[in-house]
Amino acid sequence: MPSIEDILKSIHDAVVAYDEEGVKKAAELYIDEGHDALRGITDGLAAGMATVGDLFKAQEYYVPEVLLCAEAMQAGLDILTPHLRAGDSKSRGRVVLGTIQGDIHDIGKNIVKLMLEISGFTVYDLGTNVPYQDFVDELVRTEAELVGISAMMTTTMMGMKKVIQLVREARPEVGILIGGAPVSREIVKMFKADGFALSASDVVDEVKRVLALRTA
Amino acid sequence: MSKQLLIDALKGKRTSRAPWLPYAGINSAFLINETAENYLKSPELMAKGVENSAKRYRADGIPLMFDLSVEANAIGCELRWWADNVPSVVSHPCSRMESPGQLGLKVPTRESGRWPVVLEAGRLSKPGLDALDCAMVGLCCGPLTLASHLAGVRIFTDVYKNKEFARDMLEFAGEVIAASAQFYAEMGCEVIGIVDPVASQVRSETFQEFVTPYVQKGLEVIKKAGACSVFLICGDCTKVLEDVCQIGTNAFAIDEQLNLSYVRDLARKYGLGFAGNLKLTLALSLGLISPREDAIVSLAAGGTHGFVLAPG
Numbered sequence: 001m002p003s004i005e006d007i008l009k010s011i012h013d014a015v016v017a018y019d020e021e022g023v024k025k026a027a028e029l030y031i032d033e034g035h036d037a038l039r040g041i042t043d044g045l046a047a048g049m050a051t052v053g054d055l056f057k058a059q060e061y062y063v064p065e066v067l068l069c070a071e072a073m074q075a076g077l078d079i080l081t082p083h084l085r086a087g088d089s090k091s092r093g094r095v096v097l098g099t100i101q102g103d104i105h106d107i108g109k110n111i112v113k114l115m116l117e118i119s120g121f122t123v124y125d126l127g128t129n130v131p132y133q134d135f136v137d138e139l140v141r142t143e144a145e146l147v148g149i150s151a152m153m154t155t156t157m158m159g160m161k162k163v164i165q166l167v168r169e170a171r172p173e174v175g176i177l178i179g180g181a182p183v184s185r186e187i188v189k190m191f192k193a194d195g196f197a198l199s200a201s202d203v204v205d206e207v208k209r210v211l212a213l214r215t216a
Numbered sequence: 217m218s219k220q221l222l223i224d225a226l227k228g229k230r231t232s233r234a235p236w237l238p239y240a241g242i243n244s245a246f247l248i249n250e251t252a253e254n255y256l257k258s259p260e261l262m263a264k265g266v267e268n269s270a271k272r273y274r275a276d277g278i279p280l281m282f283d284l285s286v287e288a289n290a291i292g293c294e295l296r297w298w299a300d301n302v303p304s305v306v307s308h309p310c311s312r313m314e315s316p317g318q319l320g321l322k323v324p325t326r327e328s329g330r331w332p333v334v335l336e337a338g339r340l341s342k343p344g345l346d347a348l349d350c351a352m353v354g355l356c357c358g359p360l361t362l363a364s365h366l367a368g369v370r371i372f373t374d375v376y377k378n379k380e381f382a383r384d385m386l387e388f389a390g391e392v393i394a395a396s397a398q399f400y401a402e403m404g405c406e407v408i409g410i411v412d413p414v415a416s417q418v419r420s421e422t423f424q425e426f427v428t429p430y431v432q433k434g435l436e437v438i439k440k441a442g443a444c445s446v447f448l449i450c451g452d453c454t455k456v457l458e459d460v461c462q463i464g465t466n467a468f469a470i471d472e473q474l475n476l477s478y479v480r481d482l483a484r485k486y487g488l489g490f491a492g493n494l495k496l497t498l499a500l501s502l503g504l505i506s507p508r509e510d511a512i513v514s515l516a517a518g519g520t521h522g523f524v525l526a527p528g
Contacts, residue, residue: 063417064372
Protein backbone atom coordinates (compact mmCIF):
# COMPACT_ATOMS: atom_id res chain seq x y z
CA MET A 1 0.00 0.00 0.00
CA PRO A 2 1.38 3.41 -0.86
CA SER A 3 2.28 5.62 2.09
CA ILE A 4 0.38 8.82 2.78
CA GLU A 5 3.35 10.79 1.54
CA ASP A 6 3.32 8.86 -1.73
CA ILE A 7 -0.37 9.56 -2.28
CA LEU A 8 0.03 13.23 -1.40
CA LYS A 9 2.87 13.39 -3.90
CA SER A 10 0.62 11.76 -6.50
CA ILE A 11 -2.04 14.38 -5.87
CA HIS A 12 0.55 17.15 -6.03
CA ASP A 13 2.13 15.82 -9.23
CA ALA A 14 -1.23 15.29 -10.93
CA VAL A 15 -2.23 18.90 -10.20
CA VAL A 16 1.06 20.13 -11.65
CA ALA A 17 0.57 17.92 -14.71
CA TYR A 18 -3.05 19.24 -15.03
CA ASP A 19 -4.10 15.59 -15.00
CA GLU A 20 -7.71 15.81 -13.83
CA GLU A 21 -8.25 12.05 -13.92
CA GLY A 22 -4.99 11.50 -12.08
CA VAL A 23 -6.02 13.93 -9.35
CA LYS A 24 -9.40 12.24 -8.96
CA LYS A 25 -7.84 8.79 -8.77
CA ALA A 26 -5.24 9.85 -6.20
CA ALA A 27 -7.82 11.78 -4.13
CA GLU A 28 -10.16 8.78 -4.09
CA LEU A 29 -7.34 6.47 -3.01
CA TYR A 30 -6.37 8.98 -0.33
CA ILE A 31 -9.91 8.94 1.09
CA ASP A 32 -10.25 5.15 0.73
CA GLU A 33 -7.10 4.81 2.81
CA GLY A 34 -8.82 6.78 5.56
CA HIS A 35 -6.51 9.79 5.55
CA ASP A 36 -7.36 13.26 6.79
CA ALA A 37 -9.09 15.26 4.06
CA LEU A 38 -7.75 18.62 5.26
CA ARG A 39 -4.18 17.41 4.90
CA GLY A 40 -5.00 16.11 1.43
CA ILE A 41 -6.18 19.58 0.48
CA THR A 42 -3.29 21.53 1.99
CA ASP A 43 -0.39 19.14 1.39
CA GLY A 44 -1.62 17.68 -1.87
CA LEU A 45 -3.80 20.09 -3.81
CA ALA A 46 -2.66 23.46 -2.45
CA ALA A 47 0.96 22.34 -2.54
CA GLY A 48 0.48 21.39 -6.19
CA MET A 49 -0.94 24.82 -7.02
CA ALA A 50 1.92 26.49 -5.18
CA THR A 51 4.32 24.62 -7.48
CA VAL A 52 2.20 25.74 -10.43
CA GLY A 53 2.60 29.31 -9.22
CA ASP A 54 6.37 28.90 -9.16
CA LEU A 55 6.31 27.51 -12.69
CA PHE A 56 4.22 30.49 -13.78
CA LYS A 57 6.70 32.91 -12.20
CA ALA A 58 9.54 31.11 -14.00
CA GLN A 59 7.60 31.46 -17.28
CA GLU A 60 7.46 27.73 -17.76
CA TYR A 61 3.71 27.73 -17.29
CA TYR A 62 1.36 30.27 -18.77
CA VAL A 63 -2.29 31.18 -18.31
CA PRO A 64 -3.64 28.06 -20.09
CA GLU A 65 -1.58 25.70 -17.94
CA VAL A 66 -2.51 27.53 -14.74
CA LEU A 67 -6.20 27.31 -15.60
CA LEU A 68 -5.92 23.62 -16.45
CA CYS A 69 -4.13 22.95 -13.16
CA ALA A 70 -6.85 24.88 -11.32
CA GLU A 71 -9.48 22.68 -12.99
CA ALA A 72 -7.59 19.56 -11.96
CA MET A 73 -7.30 20.90 -8.42
CA GLN A 74 -11.03 21.64 -8.33
CA ALA A 75 -11.70 18.03 -9.30
CA GLY A 76 -9.70 16.95 -6.27
CA LEU A 77 -11.49 19.43 -4.03
CA ASP A 78 -14.84 18.02 -5.10
CA ILE A 79 -13.72 14.62 -3.78
CA LEU A 80 -11.95 15.73 -0.58
CA THR A 81 -14.17 18.57 0.66
CA PRO A 82 -17.18 16.40 1.63
CA HIS A 83 -14.86 14.47 3.98
CA LEU A 84 -13.70 17.49 5.97
CA ARG A 85 -14.45 17.29 9.68
CA ALA A 86 -16.59 19.96 11.36
CA GLY A 87 -13.57 21.56 13.04
CA ASP A 88 -11.61 21.64 9.77
CA SER A 89 -13.79 24.38 8.36
CA LYS A 90 -12.75 26.95 10.95
CA SER A 91 -11.75 30.02 9.00
CA ARG A 92 -8.20 31.35 9.16
CA GLY A 93 -9.44 34.79 8.25
CA ARG A 94 -11.93 36.66 6.09
CA VAL A 95 -10.98 38.31 2.82
CA VAL A 96 -13.00 40.57 0.53
CA LEU A 97 -11.89 40.24 -3.06
CA GLY A 98 -12.82 42.01 -6.26
CA THR A 99 -11.72 43.39 -9.61
CA ILE A 100 -11.91 47.15 -9.52
CA GLN A 101 -14.49 49.38 -11.18
CA GLY A 102 -13.97 49.68 -14.92
CA ASP A 103 -12.18 46.36 -15.20
CA ILE A 104 -13.72 43.00 -16.06
CA HIS A 105 -10.63 40.79 -15.98
CA ASP A 106 -10.81 38.06 -13.37
CA ILE A 107 -8.56 35.11 -14.20
CA GLY A 108 -5.94 36.06 -11.62
CA LYS A 109 -8.50 37.06 -9.02
CA ASN A 110 -10.30 33.73 -9.37
CA ILE A 111 -7.09 31.79 -8.89
CA VAL A 112 -6.28 33.87 -5.80
CA LYS A 113 -9.76 33.10 -4.47
CA LEU A 114 -9.20 29.40 -5.02
CA MET A 115 -5.81 29.43 -3.30
CA LEU A 116 -7.18 31.31 -0.30
CA GLU A 117 -10.22 29.07 0.06
CA ILE A 118 -8.23 25.87 -0.04
CA SER A 119 -5.89 27.34 2.51
CA GLY A 120 -8.79 27.87 4.88
CA PHE A 121 -9.73 31.51 4.34
CA THR A 122 -13.29 32.69 3.89
CA VAL A 123 -13.50 34.73 0.72
CA TYR A 124 -16.24 37.21 -0.15
CA ASP A 125 -15.90 37.62 -3.91
CA LEU A 126 -17.47 40.80 -5.25
CA GLY A 127 -16.79 39.84 -8.85
CA THR A 128 -15.65 42.33 -11.47
CA ASN A 129 -16.24 46.01 -12.15
CA VAL A 130 -16.68 46.61 -8.43
CA PRO A 131 -17.50 50.23 -7.52
CA TYR A 132 -14.95 51.70 -5.13
CA GLN A 133 -17.42 52.09 -2.24
CA ASP A 134 -18.59 48.47 -2.54
CA PHE A 135 -15.22 47.24 -1.28
CA VAL A 136 -15.72 49.29 1.89
CA ASP A 137 -19.38 48.34 2.31
CA GLU A 138 -18.51 44.64 2.05
CA LEU A 139 -15.67 45.01 4.56
CA VAL A 140 -18.09 46.59 7.01
CA ARG A 141 -20.78 43.97 6.34
CA THR A 142 -18.50 40.95 6.71
CA GLU A 143 -16.02 42.38 9.25
CA ALA A 144 -13.30 40.90 7.03
CA GLU A 145 -9.72 41.45 8.08
CA LEU A 146 -8.30 41.92 4.62
CA VAL A 147 -9.28 43.25 1.19
CA GLY A 148 -7.72 42.23 -2.14
CA ILE A 149 -8.14 44.57 -5.11
CA SER A 150 -7.32 43.40 -8.63
CA ALA A 151 -6.77 45.36 -11.85
CA MET A 152 -5.51 44.26 -15.23
CA MET A 153 -5.12 47.68 -16.85
CA THR A 154 -3.05 50.72 -15.94
CA THR A 155 -6.11 52.96 -16.27
CA THR A 156 -8.23 50.98 -13.84
CA MET A 157 -5.31 50.37 -11.50
CA MET A 158 -5.27 54.11 -10.78
CA GLY A 159 -8.62 53.71 -9.00
CA MET A 160 -6.92 51.57 -6.34
CA LYS A 161 -5.60 54.73 -4.70
CA LYS A 162 -9.17 55.86 -4.08
CA VAL A 163 -10.28 52.49 -2.72
CA ILE A 164 -7.29 52.38 -0.37
CA GLN A 165 -8.13 55.85 0.89
CA LEU A 166 -11.77 54.88 1.50
CA VAL A 167 -10.76 51.67 3.30
CA ARG A 168 -8.25 53.47 5.53
CA GLU A 169 -10.93 55.97 6.51
CA ALA A 170 -13.64 53.42 7.22
CA ARG A 171 -11.63 50.51 8.62
CA PRO A 172 -8.00 51.46 9.23
CA GLU A 173 -7.16 48.12 10.80
CA VAL A 174 -7.89 46.16 7.58
CA GLY A 175 -5.01 44.79 5.54
CA ILE A 176 -4.93 45.80 1.86
CA LEU A 177 -3.46 43.71 -0.92
CA ILE A 178 -3.38 44.81 -4.54
CA GLY A 179 -2.64 42.72 -7.60
CA GLY A 180 -2.80 42.39 -11.35
CA ALA A 181 -0.58 42.74 -14.38
CA PRO A 182 0.43 46.42 -13.96
CA VAL A 183 1.02 46.21 -10.19
CA SER A 184 4.55 46.21 -8.82
CA ARG A 185 6.29 46.83 -5.48
CA GLU A 186 6.82 50.48 -6.42
CA ILE A 187 3.11 50.88 -6.91
CA VAL A 188 2.28 49.13 -3.62
CA LYS A 189 4.54 51.67 -1.92
CA MET A 190 3.17 54.61 -3.86
CA PHE A 191 -0.47 53.67 -3.23
CA LYS A 192 0.28 52.80 0.41
CA ALA A 193 -1.15 49.31 0.19
CA ASP A 194 0.18 46.61 2.51
CA GLY A 195 1.33 44.08 -0.04
CA PHE A 196 0.87 42.25 -3.30
CA ALA A 197 1.45 38.76 -4.66
CA LEU A 198 3.16 38.09 -7.94
CA SER A 199 1.63 34.66 -8.32
CA ALA A 200 -0.63 32.03 -6.79
CA SER A 201 2.31 30.53 -4.92
CA ASP A 202 2.90 33.79 -3.04
CA VAL A 203 -0.60 34.93 -2.22
CA VAL A 204 -1.31 32.80 0.86
CA ASP A 205 2.00 33.71 2.50
CA GLU A 206 1.46 37.35 1.63
CA VAL A 207 -2.03 37.33 3.14
CA LYS A 208 -0.67 35.72 6.32
CA ARG A 209 2.14 38.29 6.48
CA VAL A 210 -0.20 41.23 6.06
CA LEU A 211 -2.70 39.89 8.60
CA ALA A 212 0.09 39.40 11.13
CA LEU A 213 1.31 42.94 10.44
CA ARG A 214 -2.08 44.52 10.90
CA THR A 215 -2.85 42.68 14.12
CA ALA A 216 0.57 43.30 15.68
CA MET B 217 6.06 65.41 -38.68
CA SER B 218 6.82 62.79 -41.30
CA LYS B 219 4.76 59.78 -42.23
CA GLN B 220 7.48 58.51 -44.59
CA LEU B 221 9.96 58.46 -41.74
CA LEU B 222 7.55 56.27 -39.79
CA ILE B 223 6.95 53.92 -42.71
CA ASP B 224 10.69 53.59 -43.37
CA ALA B 225 11.43 52.80 -39.75
CA LEU B 226 8.60 50.27 -39.55
CA LYS B 227 10.10 48.56 -42.58
CA GLY B 228 13.37 48.20 -40.74
CA LYS B 229 15.27 50.95 -42.56
CA ARG B 230 17.69 53.52 -41.17
CA THR B 231 16.16 56.93 -40.57
CA SER B 232 17.52 60.38 -39.81
CA ARG B 233 15.75 60.29 -36.45
CA ALA B 234 13.47 57.89 -34.62
CA PRO B 235 9.88 58.65 -35.62
CA TRP B 236 7.28 59.16 -32.91
CA LEU B 237 4.03 57.19 -32.70
CA PRO B 238 1.94 58.13 -29.66
CA TYR B 239 -0.96 55.74 -29.08
CA ALA B 240 -3.17 58.62 -28.00
CA GLY B 241 -6.30 56.44 -28.15
CA ILE B 242 -8.98 57.46 -25.69
CA ASN B 243 -6.62 60.11 -24.28
CA SER B 244 -7.68 62.07 -27.38
CA ALA B 245 -11.19 62.31 -25.92
CA PHE B 246 -9.85 63.66 -22.65
CA LEU B 247 -7.80 66.30 -24.48
CA ILE B 248 -10.94 67.73 -26.07
CA ASN B 249 -12.99 67.43 -22.85
CA GLU B 250 -15.24 64.65 -24.02
CA THR B 251 -16.24 61.43 -22.31
CA ALA B 252 -14.98 58.21 -23.86
CA GLU B 253 -18.49 57.13 -24.76
CA ASN B 254 -19.49 60.39 -26.46
CA TYR B 255 -16.20 60.45 -28.30
CA LEU B 256 -16.27 56.92 -29.65
CA LYS B 257 -19.89 57.24 -30.79
CA SER B 258 -19.21 60.38 -32.83
CA PRO B 259 -17.14 60.42 -36.04
CA GLU B 260 -16.84 64.20 -35.82
CA LEU B 261 -15.48 64.11 -32.28
CA MET B 262 -13.08 61.30 -33.19
CA ALA B 263 -11.75 63.26 -36.15
CA LYS B 264 -11.41 66.38 -34.02
CA GLY B 265 -9.67 64.43 -31.25
CA VAL B 266 -7.24 62.58 -33.51
CA GLU B 267 -6.16 65.73 -35.34
CA ASN B 268 -5.80 67.61 -32.08
CA SER B 269 -3.63 64.85 -30.62
CA ALA B 270 -1.50 64.59 -33.76
CA LYS B 271 -0.80 68.33 -33.57
CA ARG B 272 -0.29 68.45 -29.81
CA TYR B 273 2.06 65.47 -29.75
CA ARG B 274 3.71 66.33 -33.08
CA ALA B 275 3.15 62.76 -34.16
CA ASP B 276 4.62 61.10 -37.22
CA GLY B 277 1.79 58.61 -37.00
CA ILE B 278 -1.31 58.21 -34.84
CA PRO B 279 -3.95 55.52 -34.44
CA LEU B 280 -7.45 56.50 -35.53
CA MET B 281 -8.53 54.75 -32.33
CA PHE B 282 -7.17 52.17 -29.92
CA ASP B 283 -10.21 50.08 -29.11
CA LEU B 284 -10.18 46.29 -29.42
CA SER B 285 -13.91 45.88 -28.85
CA VAL B 286 -14.97 47.03 -32.33
CA GLU B 287 -14.72 43.62 -34.01
CA ALA B 288 -16.41 41.71 -31.16
CA ASN B 289 -19.25 44.22 -31.08
CA ALA B 290 -19.67 44.05 -34.85
CA ILE B 291 -20.06 40.26 -34.55
CA GLY B 292 -22.72 40.69 -31.87
CA CYS B 293 -21.00 40.87 -28.48
CA GLU B 294 -22.48 43.32 -25.99
CA LEU B 295 -20.43 46.19 -24.67
CA ARG B 296 -20.23 48.01 -21.38
CA TRP B 297 -19.39 51.67 -21.91
CA TRP B 298 -17.24 53.78 -19.58
CA ALA B 299 -16.79 57.52 -19.17
CA ASP B 300 -13.01 57.35 -19.12
CA ASN B 301 -12.04 54.21 -21.00
CA VAL B 302 -12.81 52.19 -24.11
CA PRO B 303 -15.80 49.85 -23.77
CA SER B 304 -15.46 46.33 -22.37
CA VAL B 305 -16.84 43.23 -24.07
CA VAL B 306 -19.29 41.67 -21.62
CA SER B 307 -20.96 38.85 -23.53
CA HIS B 308 -19.33 35.80 -25.02
CA PRO B 309 -21.66 34.03 -27.46
CA CYS B 310 -19.37 31.03 -27.98
CA SER B 311 -18.77 30.38 -24.29
CA ARG B 312 -20.85 27.16 -24.36
CA MET B 313 -18.59 25.67 -27.00
CA GLU B 314 -20.82 26.48 -29.95
CA SER B 315 -18.68 27.62 -32.86
CA PRO B 316 -19.35 30.82 -34.82
CA GLY B 317 -20.65 28.67 -37.67
CA GLN B 318 -23.09 26.84 -35.42
CA LEU B 319 -24.36 30.14 -34.02
CA GLY B 320 -24.64 31.75 -37.46
CA LEU B 321 -22.19 34.53 -36.57
CA LYS B 322 -21.13 36.52 -39.57
CA VAL B 323 -17.93 38.27 -40.58
CA PRO B 324 -18.73 42.00 -40.15
CA THR B 325 -19.55 44.24 -43.08
CA ARG B 326 -19.12 48.01 -43.35
CA GLU B 327 -22.61 48.35 -41.86
CA SER B 328 -21.99 46.13 -38.82
CA GLY B 329 -21.81 47.42 -35.25
CA ARG B 330 -19.71 50.55 -34.91
CA TRP B 331 -18.01 50.25 -38.30
CA PRO B 332 -20.12 52.99 -39.89
CA VAL B 333 -18.91 55.41 -37.17
CA VAL B 334 -15.28 54.27 -37.51
CA LEU B 335 -15.30 54.46 -41.30
CA GLU B 336 -16.79 57.95 -41.22
CA ALA B 337 -14.24 59.00 -38.56
CA GLY B 338 -11.46 57.74 -40.82
CA ARG B 339 -12.89 59.62 -43.78
CA LEU B 340 -13.09 62.84 -41.78
CA SER B 341 -9.65 62.43 -40.16
CA LYS B 342 -7.57 61.63 -43.21
CA PRO B 343 -7.33 65.07 -44.85
CA GLY B 344 -6.28 66.75 -41.61
CA LEU B 345 -3.68 64.11 -40.87
CA ASP B 346 -2.35 64.29 -44.43
CA ALA B 347 -1.98 68.05 -44.05
CA LEU B 348 0.12 67.37 -40.94
CA ASP B 349 2.13 64.71 -42.81
CA CYS B 350 1.02 62.28 -40.11
CA ALA B 351 0.30 58.64 -40.96
CA MET B 352 -3.11 57.29 -39.98
CA VAL B 353 -2.80 53.97 -38.19
CA GLY B 354 -5.62 51.41 -38.16
CA LEU B 355 -5.61 48.85 -35.34
CA CYS B 356 -7.40 45.49 -35.66
CA CYS B 357 -8.09 43.17 -32.74
CA GLY B 358 -5.77 40.15 -32.94
CA PRO B 359 -6.99 36.56 -33.24
CA LEU B 360 -6.48 35.17 -29.74
CA THR B 361 -7.86 38.29 -28.08
CA LEU B 362 -10.86 38.27 -30.42
CA ALA B 363 -11.41 34.57 -29.75
CA SER B 364 -11.38 35.35 -26.01
CA HIS B 365 -14.03 38.02 -26.59
CA LEU B 366 -16.21 35.47 -28.37
CA ALA B 367 -15.61 32.42 -26.17
CA GLY B 368 -14.54 33.95 -22.88
CA VAL B 369 -11.79 32.58 -20.65
CA ARG B 370 -12.43 29.02 -21.82
CA ILE B 371 -10.43 29.66 -25.02
CA PHE B 372 -7.25 29.43 -22.94
CA THR B 373 -7.99 25.84 -22.02
CA ASP B 374 -9.69 24.95 -25.30
CA VAL B 375 -6.32 25.36 -27.06
CA TYR B 376 -5.35 22.26 -25.10
CA LYS B 377 -8.56 20.35 -24.42
CA ASN B 378 -10.80 21.19 -27.39
CA LYS B 379 -8.47 21.96 -30.23
CA GLU B 380 -11.01 21.60 -33.01
CA PHE B 381 -13.30 24.15 -31.37
CA ALA B 382 -10.33 26.45 -30.74
CA ARG B 383 -9.34 26.19 -34.41
CA ASP B 384 -12.89 27.03 -35.50
CA MET B 385 -12.80 30.11 -33.28
CA LEU B 386 -9.42 31.26 -34.54
CA GLU B 387 -10.30 30.58 -38.19
CA PHE B 388 -13.34 32.82 -37.84
CA ALA B 389 -11.27 35.44 -36.01
CA GLY B 390 -8.79 35.41 -38.88
CA GLU B 391 -11.59 36.18 -41.36
CA VAL B 392 -12.80 39.04 -39.18
CA ILE B 393 -9.31 40.51 -38.96
CA ALA B 394 -9.00 40.40 -42.74
CA ALA B 395 -12.27 42.35 -43.00
CA SER B 396 -11.07 44.95 -40.45
CA ALA B 397 -7.78 45.32 -42.30
CA GLN B 398 -9.70 45.87 -45.53
CA PHE B 399 -11.81 48.64 -43.93
CA TYR B 400 -8.71 50.41 -42.58
CA ALA B 401 -7.01 50.07 -45.95
CA GLU B 402 -10.03 51.67 -47.64
CA MET B 403 -9.85 54.57 -45.17
CA GLY B 404 -6.32 55.17 -46.39
CA CYS B 405 -4.38 53.99 -43.35
CA GLU B 406 -0.70 53.89 -44.22
CA VAL B 407 -0.04 51.59 -41.28
CA ILE B 408 -2.32 48.78 -40.14
CA GLY B 409 -1.63 46.94 -36.93
CA ILE B 410 -2.91 43.69 -35.46
CA VAL B 411 -3.13 43.98 -31.69
CA ASP B 412 -3.20 40.78 -29.68
CA PRO B 413 -2.54 41.54 -25.99
CA VAL B 414 -3.36 38.09 -24.63
CA ALA B 415 -1.00 36.37 -27.05
CA SER B 416 1.79 36.98 -24.53
CA GLN B 417 -0.01 34.70 -22.09
CA VAL B 418 0.58 31.47 -24.01
CA ARG B 419 3.69 29.42 -24.66
CA SER B 420 5.58 29.51 -27.94
CA GLU B 421 4.06 26.28 -29.30
CA THR B 422 0.54 27.58 -28.63
CA PHE B 423 1.39 30.92 -30.29
CA GLN B 424 2.67 29.12 -33.39
CA GLU B 425 -0.41 26.94 -33.58
CA PHE B 426 -3.15 29.39 -32.62
CA VAL B 427 -1.92 32.90 -33.43
CA THR B 428 0.50 32.90 -36.34
CA PRO B 429 -1.67 31.13 -38.91
CA TYR B 430 -4.67 33.29 -38.13
CA VAL B 431 -3.12 36.66 -38.84
CA GLN B 432 -2.05 35.65 -42.34
CA LYS B 433 -5.26 36.58 -44.13
CA GLY B 434 -5.15 40.01 -42.53
CA LEU B 435 -1.51 40.41 -43.53
CA GLU B 436 -2.34 39.54 -47.14
CA VAL B 437 -4.94 42.30 -47.20
CA ILE B 438 -2.50 44.82 -45.71
CA LYS B 439 0.23 43.88 -48.15
CA LYS B 440 -2.12 44.05 -51.14
CA ALA B 441 -3.19 47.54 -50.05
CA GLY B 442 0.44 48.64 -49.97
CA ALA B 443 0.25 49.49 -46.27
CA CYS B 444 2.80 48.77 -43.59
CA SER B 445 1.95 46.00 -41.09
CA VAL B 446 2.69 45.87 -37.37
CA PHE B 447 1.97 43.22 -34.73
CA LEU B 448 1.36 44.71 -31.28
CA ILE B 449 1.55 42.61 -28.14
CA CYS B 450 1.27 43.47 -24.44
CA GLY B 451 2.77 42.08 -21.26
CA ASP B 452 6.00 40.16 -20.83
CA CYS B 453 6.14 38.46 -24.22
CA THR B 454 9.80 37.46 -23.99
CA LYS B 455 9.11 33.78 -24.56
CA VAL B 456 7.06 34.37 -27.73
CA LEU B 457 9.01 37.32 -29.14
CA GLU B 458 10.84 35.22 -31.73
CA ASP B 459 7.45 33.92 -32.84
CA VAL B 460 6.26 37.51 -33.13
CA CYS B 461 9.29 38.27 -35.30
CA GLN B 462 8.41 35.35 -37.55
CA ILE B 463 4.74 36.19 -37.93
CA GLY B 464 5.24 38.04 -41.23
CA THR B 465 4.66 41.70 -40.37
CA ASN B 466 6.99 44.57 -41.29
CA ALA B 467 7.32 45.49 -37.64
CA PHE B 468 6.21 44.69 -34.12
CA ALA B 469 5.48 46.72 -30.99
CA ILE B 470 5.99 45.71 -27.39
CA ASP B 471 5.19 47.08 -23.97
CA GLU B 472 7.15 48.57 -21.12
CA GLN B 473 8.02 45.28 -19.49
CA LEU B 474 10.60 44.38 -22.10
CA ASN B 475 14.20 45.47 -22.31
CA LEU B 476 14.50 47.61 -25.42
CA SER B 477 18.09 46.61 -26.16
CA TYR B 478 17.08 42.96 -26.30
CA VAL B 479 14.09 43.84 -28.49
CA ARG B 480 16.28 45.92 -30.79
CA ASP B 481 18.77 43.10 -31.29
CA LEU B 482 16.01 40.65 -32.11
CA ALA B 483 14.36 43.08 -34.56
CA ARG B 484 17.68 43.62 -36.31
CA LYS B 485 18.23 39.85 -36.54
CA TYR B 486 14.96 39.57 -38.48
CA GLY B 487 15.26 42.86 -40.38
CA LEU B 488 12.08 44.24 -38.81
CA GLY B 489 10.98 47.57 -37.44
CA PHE B 490 10.17 47.74 -33.75
CA ALA B 491 8.21 50.22 -31.61
CA GLY B 492 8.36 50.96 -27.90
CA ASN B 493 8.79 51.33 -25.06
CA LEU B 494 8.05 54.40 -22.97
CA LYS B 495 6.88 53.20 -19.58
CA LEU B 496 3.19 53.89 -19.62
CA THR B 497 2.64 52.91 -15.99
CA LEU B 498 5.82 53.95 -14.21
CA ALA B 499 6.64 57.06 -16.23
CA LEU B 500 3.64 58.45 -18.11
CA SER B 501 0.90 57.60 -15.58
CA LEU B 502 2.59 57.61 -12.21
CA GLY B 503 5.73 59.65 -12.75
CA LEU B 504 7.82 57.23 -10.71
CA ILE B 505 10.34 57.51 -13.50
CA SER B 506 10.88 60.84 -15.28
CA PRO B 507 9.11 60.56 -18.67
CA ARG B 508 11.79 62.79 -20.19
CA GLU B 509 14.60 60.55 -18.97
CA ASP B 510 12.66 57.46 -19.97
CA ALA B 511 12.32 58.85 -23.50
CA ILE B 512 16.05 59.63 -23.66
CA VAL B 513 16.92 56.12 -22.52
CA SER B 514 14.50 54.59 -25.03
CA LEU B 515 15.89 56.70 -27.87
CA ALA B 516 19.44 55.77 -26.92
CA ALA B 517 18.60 52.06 -26.79
CA GLY B 518 16.43 52.05 -29.90
CA GLY B 519 18.72 54.00 -32.16
CA THR B 520 17.74 55.06 -35.68
CA HIS B 521 17.69 51.75 -37.49
CA GLY B 522 14.14 50.46 -37.65
CA PHE B 523 13.17 52.05 -34.35
CA VAL B 524 9.93 53.90 -33.63
CA LEU B 525 9.48 55.66 -30.30
CA ALA B 526 6.09 54.74 -28.89
CA PRO B 527 4.51 54.13 -25.49
CA GLY B 528 5.09 50.68 -24.14
